[in-house]
Amino acid sequence: MTRTAGCCGNALIASDVIAAMQRNFRLIPRLDVKMEWLIKGVQMEGWRKVGDPAAFAADYALAGADELLFMDVVASLYERNSLHEIIRKVASSVFIPMTVGGGIRTVADVSAMLACGADKVAINTAATRNPDLITEIANRFGSQATVVSIEAVKHSGSWMAMTDNGRNHTGRDAVMWAKEAAERGAGEIIITSVDRDGLGSGYEIELVKLVASQVRVPVVCGGGLGTTGHLKELVTQTDASAASIAQALHWKKLGMGDLRSTLAETGCFVRKLG
Amino acid sequence: MTSKSCVIIDYGIGNVFSVTQALAHLDVSVRLTSDRAAIKAADRVILPGVGAFGRAVDTLRAMNLDETIHSFIETGRPFLGICVGMQVMMEQGLEFGTHRGLGLFGGTVERIDLNEADGRPLRVPLIGWNSIHQTTPSRWQGTAFSGVADGSDFYFVHSYAAMMSNPQDVAAVAHAGVGGITAAIQRDNITGVQFHPERSADAGLAFLSGFLAQ
Numbered sequence: 001m002t003r004t005a006g007c008c009g010n011a012l013i014a015s016d017v018i019a020a021m022q023r024n025f026r027l028i029p030r031l032d033v034k035m036e037w038l039i040k041g042v043q044m045e046g047w048r049k050v051g052d053p054a055a056f057a058a059d060y061a062l063a064g065a066d067e068l069l070f071m072d073v074v075a076s077l078y079e080r081n082s083l084h085e086i087i088r089k090v091a092s093s094v095f096i097p098m099t100v101g102g103g104i105r106t107v108a109d110v111s112a113m114l115a116c117g118a119d120k121v122a123i124n125t126a127a128t129r130n131p132d133l134i135t136e137i138a139n140r141f142g143s144q145a146t147v148v149s150i151e152a153v154k155h156s157g158s159w160m161a162m163t164d165n166g167r168n169h170t171g172r173d174a175v176m177w178a179k180e181a182a183e184r185g186a187g188e189i190i191i192t193s194v195d196r197d198g199l200g201s202g203y204e205i206e207l208v209k210l211v212a213s214q215v216r217v218p219v220v221c222g223g224g225l226g227t228t229g230h231l232k233e234l235v236t237q238t239d240a241s242a243a244s245i246a247q248a249l250h251w252k253k254l255g256m257g258d259l260r261s262t263l264a265e266t267g268c269f270v271r272k273l274g
Numbered sequence: 275m276t277s278k279s280c281v282i283i284d285y286g287i288g289n290v291f292s293v294t295q296a297l298a299h300l301d302v303s304v305r306l307t308s309d310r311a312a313i314k315a316a317d318r319v320i321l322p323g324v325g326a327f328g329r330a331v332d333t334l335r336a337m338n339l340d341e342t343i344h345s346f347i348e349t350g351r352p353f354l355g356i357c358v359g360m361q362v363m364m365e366q367g368l369e370f371g372t373h374r375g376l377g378l379f380g381g382t383v384e385r386i387d388l389n390e391a392d393g394r395p396l397r398v399p400l401i402g403w404n405s406i407h408q409t410t411p412s413r414w415q416g417t418a419f420s421g422v423a424d425g426s427d428f429y430f431v432h433s434y435a436a437m438m439s440n441p442q443d444v445a446a447v448a449h450a451g452v453g454g455i456t457a458a459i460q461r462d463n464i465t466g467v468q469f470h471p472e473r474s475a476d477a478g479l480a481f482l483s484g485f486l487a488q
Contacts, residue, residue, distance in 0.1 A: 142325035271403035274476030
C-alpha cells in the first residue's frame with residue numbers, strides 16, 4: 001500500500017503546503033430558542049426575544065457560518081424539545097451542519113431530532129443523570145453525532161458542571177466530566193461558562209485550556225464573545241476547535257464577516273463562500 | 275429539464291433527511307428505499323452512511339443489499355457512496371475490529387493519526403470544512419466533480435479515512451494538519467466521497483448536480 005504524510009496513498013500537491021499548515025477552527029452561531037422564538041439572555045437568565053430563528057440561521061449560513069447550534073433553553077425544565085419544526089424548516093434550505101440540544105433524554109429523542117435534519121445532538125442534563133446515555137447514542141448514531149454540552153460555574157477554585165442554564169449543580173467537576181464524556185463516546189464537547197454568557201466580556205480561557213488538555217476530541221467554546229479580540233484570544237491561547245457565538249451576532253454588534261476576517265488574520269482556514 | 279431520479283438506499287444508517295433535502299432542492303425525484311428491485315432499476319443510486327463501518331456493512335449484508343449494490347454497479351449507471359457509504363466500498367475497515375467491506379476499491383479504512391503543524395495530534399473526529407484538490411489536472415473531467423472548482427471547500431466529519439491501494443482510484447485529497455486525507459475516490463461509474471455534499475453549501479450542491487448529470 002502506498003502511503004504519504006500519514007493518511008492516504010496519494011502525494012501531497014506542493015502548491016498546497018501552505019494550506020496544509022493552516023489550523024481548522026469553526027465559527028458556530030448559537031441560537032437559543034424558546035417556543036418559536038430566537039432569544040438571548042445574560043448569564044443564562046433574563047431572556048429577550050431576538051427574532052425568527054430560521055431567518056437568522058439562513059443569514060448566518062449564507063454569511064459563512066461553519067455550523068449552527070440550536071438550543072431549546074426551556075426544554076429540560078418542561079422535559080420536551082420544541083425545536084423539531086424549526087430544524088425541519090431550516091434543514092430544507094440551509095445546507096450546513098446543525099447541532100441541536102435541549103431536553104434530549106433518550107435514543108428515541110435523538111433519532112427524532114436527526115430525522116428532522118439535525119446532524120448532531122447535544123446532551124447535558126440527561127447525560128449527567130445517566131452517563132450511559134452518551135455511549136448508547138454514540139453506539140447507535142456514531143460519536144460524530146454525539147455532543148456533550150457542559151455548563152460550568154467556578155466555585156472555590158474549581159469548575160462545577162451545571163444543568164438547566166446554570167441553575168442546578170450536578171455534583172460533578174466540569175473538567176473531569178468532559179474527560180469522562182469523551183471516554184464514554186462523545187465526539188465533541190461544548191464548554192460554556194455560565195458567568196460569561198451573554199456579557200460579551202471574553203471567553204473563559206482558563207476553563208477552555210483545562211478542558212482541552214483533558215480530551216482529544218474537538219472542544220467548542222461558548223459564553224463570552226463580544227469583540228473580534230476575544231476570538232483572537234481564544235484561537236491563539238487555546239487549542240479549542242470552535243467558538244460558539246450568540247449575542248454579539250444576534251444584536252449585530254459583529255457580523256460573520258468580522259469574525260471570518262479575524263480567523264484569517266490568525267492564520268486559520270476560512271471556508272470560501274459560493 | 276429532463277426528469278432526474280435518484281434512489282437513496284434506506285438501511286437505517288445515515289442521515290437521509292439532509293441528503294433528501296439537498297436533492298429535492300435540485301429538483302430531483304428522490305426515492306428512499308431498501309427494495310432490491312427498485313434499487314437495481316434506478317437511474318442512479320446513493321449509499322449514505324454515518325457511524326461505524328462494521329455496523330453499516332453488516333446491516334447491508336443482513337438486508338442482502340451488498341449483492342444488490344454489486345448488481346447495480348454492473349449496469350454502469352452512476353453510484354455514489356457518502357461518508358461511511360464511501361468507506362464500506364473499500365476492502366476492509368478497522369473500526370472496532372477488522373471488518374470486510376464491499377471490496378469495490380482496494381485498500382483499508384484506518385483511524386486518522388495525523389499531527390498539527392506544531393506537533394500536537396489532530397483532534398479526532400476531524401470536524402470542519404476543508405478544501406479538496408484533484409490529484410491530476412484533469413482528474414475530475416467527465417466525473418461528478420466536473421462542475422466543482424479545484425480547491426472548493428466541503429464539510430467533513432470522520433475519525434477514519436481510506437488508505438488506497440491504487441492511487442489511480444483517488445479522485446480528490448484534502449489536507450489535514452501536516453498530512454493528507456482521501457477526500458474522494460472514483461473509478462468508472464462508482465464515486466465515493468468522505469465529505470458530506472449535502473452539508474457543504476454551494477460546493478456540495480455543485481457536486482450533487484454533477485452526479486445527477488452523469
